[in-house]
Amino acid sequence: MSSGQLSLSRDPDRLRDFASLRAFERSRLDGGRIPTELPAALYPVVADDVSRALASLLGLAVPGNYTGLTDAVIDLLRLLKETFSDRTWREAVLPAARAHALANLIHECPFTRHSFTKPRGYPGDAGLLDFVYRHPTARPSQEAATEAGRTVMTFTVGVTACEAVRHRRSILAGKIDEAAARRDRPSILSVASGHLREAELSIALTDGRVGRLLATDQDASSLAVVDGYRSSISDAIETRQVTVRNILSEKADLGRFDLIYAAGLYDYLDARVAARLTRILFEHLNEGGRLLIPNFLWGVPEEAYMEVFMDWYLLYRSREEIEGFAQDLEPAEVRQTTYTEDAMGVIGYLEIERV
Numbered sequence: 080m081s082s083g084q085l086s087l088s089r090d091p092d093r094l095r096d097f098a099s100l101r102a103f104e105r106s107r108l109d110g111g112r113i114p115t116e117l118p119a120a121l122y123p124v125v126a127d128d129v130s131r132a133l134a135s136l137l138g139l140a141v142p143g144n145y146t147g148l149t150d151a152v153i154d155l156l157r158l159l160k161e162t163f164s165d166r167t168w169r170e171a172v173l174p175a176a177r178a179h180a181l182a183n184l185i186h187e188c189p190f191t192r193h194s195f196t197k198p199r200g201y202p203g204d205a206g207l208l209d210f211v212y213r214h215p216t217a218r219p220s221q222e223a224a225t226e227a228g229r230t231v232m233t234f235t236v237g238v239t240a241c242e243a244v245r246h247r248r249s250i251l252a253g254k255i256d257e258a259a260a261r262r263d264r265p266s267i268l269s270v271a272s273g274h275l276r277e278a279e280l281s282i283a284l285t286d287g288r289v290g291r292l293l294a295t296d297q298d299a300s301s302l303a304v305v306d307g308y309r310s311s312i313s314d315a316i317e318t319r320q321v322t323v324r325n326i327l328s329e330k331a332d333l334g335r336f337d338l339i340y341a342a343g344l345y346d347y348l349d350a351r352v353a354a355r356l357t358r359i360l361f362e363h364l365n366e367g368g369r370l371l372i373p374n375f376l377w378g379v380p381e382e383a384y385m386e387v388f389m390d391w392y393l394l395y396r397s398r399e400e401i402e403g404f405a406q407d408l409e410p411a412e413v414r415q416t417t418y419t420e421d422a423m424g425v426i427g428y429l430e431i432e433r434v
Contacts, residue, residue, distance in 0.1 A: 093158060096131075099124040117167045125167060126175035129159065133179045140184055143226040149234045152185065156383035176387045185388050187228030189220040190235055194389035202391050203343060205273035205301040211241045212248060212276055240379050243425035244343075247373055250421075250428070251340055252280035254371055255292070258338040259283035261367075264290030265337035268363065270326070271344040272296045275305045275316070284313045293333065295321040326359060327352070335363055340371040346393040350403065357431075358407040364433040367414070372429045374401050379425060401427045 094100060099121045117125065132155060139148040159172050176182070186192045190210040199206065209217040213236065221229060235241070251269075255277065258265040269275060272294035283289050292315050294305045302318040309316050323344070325331045339360050345353050360370055377395045385391040402418055414432040421428075 093155070094128075094132075094162060097125075097128040099128050116164050117171075119170075122167070122171040125163070125171040129172050129175040130179055132159075133176060133181045137181060137184075140227070144230045145184060145187070145227045146230045146234050148181075148184065149188075149231045152181070152388075153238075153381055153384045156387055157380055160383035160386075173387055182388060184227070185231060187225045188231035188235060189217075189224045189228060190232045191388050193220070194385075194391045197390070199298060199300065201298075203347070203393075205296075205298065205304070208244065208273055208276070208343075211236055211244045213245075214274075214276060235381075235384075238381050239423050240375075240381050240385075240425055243375075243421050243423050246421050246423070247342065247426055248277045249280060250373075251277040251342060251371075254338060254340060254369075255281040255289065256283040258369070259288040262337045264288065266291040266334065266365070267293070268333060268336040268339040268360075269294045270339065270341040270360065271323070272305060272318075273298075273301050273342065275308065277342075278305075278308050278312050278316065281312075284315065287313065287315070289313060289315045291315055291317065293317045293319060293336075295319050295326075295331075295333070297322045323348070323352075323356065327356060329359060333363055335365050335368075337365050337368045338371070339363060339368070340373075342373065345372055345374045345404070348394065350400065353404050354407045357404040361408055361412075361431060361433065366433060368433050370431045370433075372401070372404055372431075373426050374429075376401075376420065376425060376427050396427070398427055401429050404429055405431055 099117060102121060102124060133152070136148060136151045136155065139151055141147065156176065160168055163172055186195065190207070193210065194202065194207050197204070206217070210232070221232060224232065255267060258267055267289060269292065273296060275294045278284055278292070284292065292313070294302065294316065295318075296302050297320065299320055302320060305316065305318050321331050321333070326333075341360070348356065357370070357372065364370060375393050375395050377397060379395065382395070385393075398418060402416070405413070405416055408431070412434055414434045417430045419428045419430070420426065
């Protein structure tokens with residue numbers, strides 16, 4: 080998200096040729112700080128500025144290798160998002176960037192194109208995360224891409240945000256194993272499970288030390304993949320097609336669990352819904368059970384690229400906002416609440432233990 084005011088402090092020289100900023104500077108009479116919004120009349124000038132800035136990067140598109148181009152595009156888009164107000168970004172900068180010929184080069188990347196086209200009809204689907212995980216099932220799409228498109232993918236799945244998602248997968252597998260160490264054959268619930276790829280990393284599951292792992296998701300295609308793990312990993316794995324709305328209605332009848340987690344769900348929920356869902360999931364915990372909620376933190380450098388070329392929007396939050404998920408819980412029912420962050424400072428984790 081932009082700062083809400085125009086600021087060229089990060090790299091002023093890179094935008095010195097932006098006619099829209101010079102024109103607005105000339106129109107100011109008060110000599111104070113630049114306001115949050117450029118006049119809409121300047122949006123066509125902004126769009127032209129953005130187009131020229133992107134065109135200047137096309138020379139970095141070496142035949143068969145767009146690595147340098149991708150790096151520069153991510154950096155430029157980040158600067159533009161930090162510089163312009165939210166409205167100017169949304170109504171002028173973003174449309175101009177998407178309309179530029181450079182978008183066709185970036186969309187040779189199967190990862191970026193998958194996100195933008197949303198083959199399952201919604202953002203951040205399990206197939207997209209398989210690219211992030213570098214999972215073998217994503218390999219055919221990668222191999223079908225152009226050589227240059229594969230270099231874009233190699234770069235984009237290697238950024239810090241994707242590294243944090245891979246680390247999140249390991250953390251979830253570790254939490255499954257921890258639950259099995261605390262309880263004999265624990266019951267576990269994965270909400271919005273996707274392909275449940277953390278199951279592949281869990282020692283407790285493969286050793287038969289989990290009594291039940293219920294994977295719920297809105298997407299039947301994702302659950303069909305998870306069903307395959309019953310024979311390859313553990314017959315303790317079950318699936319059930321459940322939406323967030325089903326859970327919020329409190330009619331899902333999921334049972335009670337020793338561990339509940341929602342890997343990437345909260346990144347899409349507004350604060351009010353998130354707090355309500357937290358309360359309902361907490362009520363499904365057994366005594367001593369734990370609820371784990373990850374959420375992306377503010378400051379992801381690739382946010383602008385994700386919005387422009389992937390059409391992928393997340394709700395980034397601060398520590399205080401993540402801890403606010405627990406605001407509707409009865410304090411007497413909570414043994415402890417723990418907040419942690421990954422080593423990259425990209426994803427925050429809220430763990431709530433029931434008395």
